[in-house]
Amino acid sequence: MLTKLLFPPQWIPTQPYLSLPSLTAFLKANNCNVSQIDINTSFYDHLLIKKGLQVYYDKAQTKFHELESKKELSPEFQKQYAALSSSILFGDYVINGVEDAKNIIKSKEDFYDIEKLFNAFKILELGLKLASSAYYPSNLTFHSYDMRHSCRKSLDVLEAINDREENIFIEYFEKYTLPEVLEGNPGLIGISIINISQLIPGLTLANVIKKADPKIHINIGGSVFTRLINEISKTKDLFSVFDSVIVHEGETALLRLIKHLDNGFDIRDIPNLIYKKGPEIIVNRLSSSGEDINLLPTPCFDGLPLDKYLSPELVIPVLSSRGCYWNRCTFCDHGFGYSGKYRPRDVDLLFNDIKTLTNKHKTKFFTFQDEGLSTKIIGALSDRIIDEKMDISWLADSRFESSFSHELGSRLSQAGCKMLYFGLESANERVLKCMDKGIKKENVLKICRFCKESGIWAHLFLIFGFPTETHSEARETMDFILHNSDKIRSMSFGSFQLTKHSKVYENPDNFSISKIYKDDAIDLSLWYDCDISAGLSKKDTEGVIQ
Incomplete structure (x- = not known):
């Protein structure tokens, strides 16, 4: 069985994050068929190019003209109109400069010119602002992703992952991420969510995959859920998006989940696993010891887009x-x-x-x-x-x-x-x-x-x-x-x-x-x-x- 591990937006794309390489190395050492995808970095790399930003610019223009055609704007529409007009005003400048800006950040010479570096990041930040305006009032930066829907409320999260008007990730995941994820017919998808800024994008990704192929077992893991064990075990609606959650350290639990899906290993013997069984949410034994760090292999970065990170x-x-x-x-x-x-x-x-x-x-x-x-x-x-x-x-x-x-x-x-x-x-x-x-x-x-x-x-x-x-x-x-x-x-x-x-x-x-x-x-x-x-x-x- 093929397992694919995914790292979703939003996270600053300057270097790989360690969660997937650590899990991938452990699974490979235990003879599992596994691959990893840094969707976060691929997303930013796709967005911050001339062709990528043009799509968001055109979308923003369409919404701007729709508002202009109205006789009167409510206070909220006035705010959206201001955001769109600002993006359109600097749109051509950003679109034409975005690829040079990325090249400066990745240049071993220009990166150390503080004025060039500052201006390059400014252009990229304006690019993210432009893309965000097309999904107003959502706001994407290199450090956060905020929506009208709160990531602190499960009901809001469930609304956000289906909100095509305001969720910047749905169309991208459907068009670009889904084909790569489904290639090879994986039986298990693991999504690593290590920060609250990844919660809505990560569960949006899970939702897109689940709709495309309900048979795939989708597992969510990461420190966010470790801090929310009691809450997750009481929030049944979230399990319509994924099948299980691994809390605390994930190596042994993920390996046993693979064995369960592959050959019937008893799911009750998987530590740190939360899953839905019928109408009930089951919380398995929580490990009190953790992994022996001296038995873990060197992290494996194979398959990650190592040439696409924003760093010289x-x-x-x-x-x-x-x-x-x-x-x-x-x-x-x-x-x-x-x-x-x-x-x-x-x-x-x-x-x-x-x-x-x-x-x-x-x-x-x-x-x-x-x-x-x-x-x-x-x-x-x-x-x-x-x-x-x-x-x-x-x-x-x-x-x-x-x-x-x-x-x-x-x-x-x-x-x-x-x-x-x-x-x-x-x-x-x-x-x-x-x-x-x-x-x-x-x-x-x-x-x-x-x-x-x-x-x-x-x-x-x-x-x-x-x-x-x-x-x-x-x-x-x-x-x-x-x-x-x-x-x-x-x-x-x-x-x-x-x-x-x-x-x-x-x-x-x-x-x-x-x-x-x-x-x-x-x-x-x-x-x-x-x-x-x-x-x-x-x-x-x-x-x-x-």
């Missing part, structure tokens, strides 16, 4: 562990997406992964997808890279650990580290303690200095509006960044979000959260609005960010 070089993602070794930040629920405890991959195996992928794909650029590389792993791996004289460049997420020394920074740089992302979140000691970050400001500055002196770019993430944070504490964070701009190379920031399964969500009284807003209709939400009785209000936080 092929960048390959790798993973040194599963879970988060700290796993204590009170605002975070990342660890909930994994089974079991933190499991690091043996450094020799990790080094072999990188060496194998370097040789196979003729690239020397890598990103580590871990929530945070420990100094122990990152140091040991760097030693292997240096000893083997491997010429690679890479970036990773790390933490402000006291064990991060100047000597370690030098070794990382020698091993090819170009950039490290650090979650500082706040520069106020009290707020850091509330977050249970386990870091000290004195280490932050030292490590940023070590990175700068070693030639490693340090990027910091900040969160404003954490419960109980005051104006003065937020100002302390801003002043800390501004006064140390000689050491901190760049930073990005956002506002606190109350995520499902975080420690703040589970213990609201401990963080002065007086009310969490829940609505039975919002049954697919991964975050909630809330009232905070101490510290910055939501409006205050917006003012700080502005």
Whole structure:
């Protein structure tokens, strides 16, 4: 039986995502007939060409003329008219410039000209705006896909996947994706949904496939559904679009599902599987241990459009562990997406992964997808890279650990580290303690200095509006960044979000959260609005960010 694994829009198309290559490698190692398709990248590549954008431009013009023919426009139609007229106004400019813009982003010379790069991305963003206007009020960017229908409500999602007027993906999937998916008569389709921005596009894809061939078993997986186990098990209507869901880690479950469909392996013995049986939704045993990361093969990227990613070089993602070794930040629920405890991959195996992928794909650029590389792993791996004289460049997420020394920074740089992302979140000691970050400001500055002196770019993430944070504490964070701009190379920031399964969500009284807003209709939400009785209000936080 042929299994096809699909990665749907919307996700930024700069490099492959690791979910499909990991599953594909595992299934191939177990003698399964499997192939993978990055539909997300193919979609963006098809849209952002002259011929592709022309189709959306013509559609936008048709809708514009329909509105112009009306004697009077309602307020909502006035907004649509404005969006369409804006797209038509810059349409020719974007259509004629889109292919040059893509070439600049993929050029090994022009990519590093910041003005050219900025203008190229601007043209591509305008292209996405043009395409979106044809499906107003939907809005597609490189970072999100928003519709009038909420992705937080199952009833809205079910409406969205059939809304041909506002869903930008239906026609594309039917015309271009479906023939490729159905080729070879697959018996199982697996769709990986790892972000809420993929939910409506991913289920739209499932719906298109199910209508074309109801006999194909469609399985959905990914961290989105792991966070929604209770909700999915109560939402029977969604199972009209797919047949089963795998939650938590998927390798063993997917292999056993293939065996079930192939030769009758008992479906009740498939861990982490949710499926419909008659009128009931069945939730099988949830695995408490997860995969042994040291028994997993090197990810396989065969079949992916490696020449179509928006990058001057092929960048390959790798993973040194599963879970988060700290796993204590009170605002975070990342660890909930994994089974079991933190499991690091043996450094020799990790080094072999990188060496194998370097040789196979003729690239020397890598990103580590871990929530945070420990100094122990990152140091040991760097030693292997240096000893083997491997010429690679890479970036990773790390933490402000006291064990991060100047000597370690030098070794990382020698091993090819170009950039490290650090979650500082706040520069106020009290707020850091509330977050249970386990870091000290004195280490932050030292490590940023070590990175700068070693030639490693340090990027910091900040969160404003954490419960109980005051104006003065937020100002302390801003002043800390501004006064140390000689050491901190760049930073990005956002506002606190109350995520499902975080420690703040589970213990609201401990963080002065007086009310969490829940609505039975919002049954697919991964975050909630809330009232905070101490510290910055939501409006205050917006003012700080502005």
